[in-house]
Amino acid sequence: MRRSAAKAPASAPQTAAAGADFPRSAPAAASAEAPAAPPAAAPVDTAPRQQMRTEFPFELPRGYVDDSGTVHKDGVMRLATARDELIPLRDVRVQENPAYLSVVLLGRVITRLGTLAMVHDGVVENMFASDLAFLQDFYRQINAEGHTRAAVECPHCSEPFEVELGGSRLGES
Numbered sequence: 001m002r003r004s005a006a007k008a009p010a011s012a013p014q015t016a017a018a019g020a021d022f023p024r025s026a027p028a029a030a031s032a033e034a035p036a037a038p039p040a041a042a043p044v045d046t047a048p049r050q051q052m053r054t055e056f057p058f059e060l061p062r063g064y065v066d067d068s069g070t071v072h073k074d075g076v077m078r079l080a081t082a083r084d085e086l087i088p089l090r091d092v093r094v095q096e097n098p099a100y101l102s103v104v105l106l107g108r109v110i111t112r113l114g115t116l117a118m119v120h121d122g123v124v125e126n127m128f129a130s131d132l133a134f135l136q137d138f139y140r141q142i143n144a145e146g147h148t149r150a151a152v153e154c155p156h157c158s159e160p161f162e163v164e165l166g167g168s169r170l171g172e173s
Contacts, residue, residue: 054079055111056142060131064113064123072114077106077135080143084108106135 055078063073088094088104107121116123124132153160 058138061134062128062131064127072116075113076111077109077138077142078111080109102136
């Protein structure tokens with residue numbers, strides 16, 4: 001520290017001795033410090049950042065009935081990752097029957113269902129068909145930026161409304 005403090009006064013007389021160069025060297029020194037600060041022309045983002053939502057609550061139409069007869073309807077599904085969609089493709093059950101892909105995939109992304117300790121593909125495969133169809137649509141909605149609806153306009157009265165674009169089942173093109 002003492003060395004840098006000693007050098008500062010020594011360089012000041014040299015700059016002052018230059019006379020006309022002094023005003024030019026001052027802006028140059030300021031520009032040397034500029035990279036540390038954001039450019040004045042760049043807008044500063046003062047808006048609060050929104051956190052990405054990764055888990056979504058749902059309620060099954062009928063509910064999963066466990067071995068003790070308890071009905072579980074409320075659950076949470078998380079967004080799927082690329083790994084969630086790739087790992088089931090290695091599953092022997094999926095290789096033998098591609099329709100089983102949605103069961104394995106849903107077993108990975110459902111994080112909570114009622115009071116069950118754990119949700120896995122065995123739980124999903126024992127759900128009612130209407131609940132499975134609901135979960136497949138729900139998966140598609142949350143992983144396709146929140147919905148599968150499109151804004152359209154009535155051809156007769158020109159009134160705008162939304163329609164549901166329910167696609168194919170999970171795992172099918």
